[in-house]
Amino acid sequence: MKLTRRDALWAGFGGIAAAALPGWALAATTEELTNSFTGGAAPGTGGITLTAPEIAENGNTVPVEVDAPGAVAIMLLAVGNPEPAVATFTFGPAAASQRAATRIRLAKTQDVVALAKMADGSVVQAQTTVKVTIGGCGG
Numbered sequence: 001m002k003l004t005r006r007d008a009l010w011a012g013f014g015g016i017a018a019a020a021l022p023g024w025a026l027a028a029t030t031e032e033l034t035n036s037f038t039g040g041a042a043p044g045t046g047g048i049t050l051t052a053p054e055i056a057e058n059g060n061t062v063p064v065e066v067d068a069p070g071a072v073a074i075m076l077l078a079v080g081n082p083e084p085a086v087a088t089f090t091f092g093p094a095a096a097s098q099r100a101a102t103r104i105r106l107a108k109t110q111d112v113v114a115l116a117k118m119a120d121g122s123v124v125q126a127q128t129t130v131k132v133t134i135g136g137c138g139g
Helices: 005-020 022-026 030-038
Strands: 049-051 055-058 062-067 071-078 085-090 099-104 110-118 123-134
Touching: 030 071, 030 110, 049 110, 049 123, 062 071, 062 110, 062 123, 071 099, 085 099
Parallel strands: 055 123
Antiparallel strands: 049 062, 062 099, 071 085, 071 110, 110 123
16 A cells, blocks of 8 residues: 555644544543443552642642552542543552552542552542632632
8 A cells, every 4th residue: 555645634634623522532430430440340448648728719720639548559539520530549569658649630620530550459438528719719
């Protein structure tokens, strides 16, 4: 097969179009993200602490902290955002503690969910609602 200049241009335009619309091409629901992280197992409670403010005046920078002693990985989700996956933290055997602190962007008042995959294979979950007065994702 011979690649013509016209074929190369169309392929390039297709790549640009795909890169310009990543939200449509890569968006996953909260359920899909949870199932992929847990492997389909139902998450339990306890063993994980999620700390976030009850009211955030500005959704651009909302401080969130997750502590899960004995965790191998922690996933953080913002359920009401256009892209709910916020971050996934993995911990190796040399990690001093299984704790993560970051600032996230929230579009509106919504639930923030933290899932922790423990060393024994179990999964635990913590959830809190953050009230946002000024949205951080274009709201």
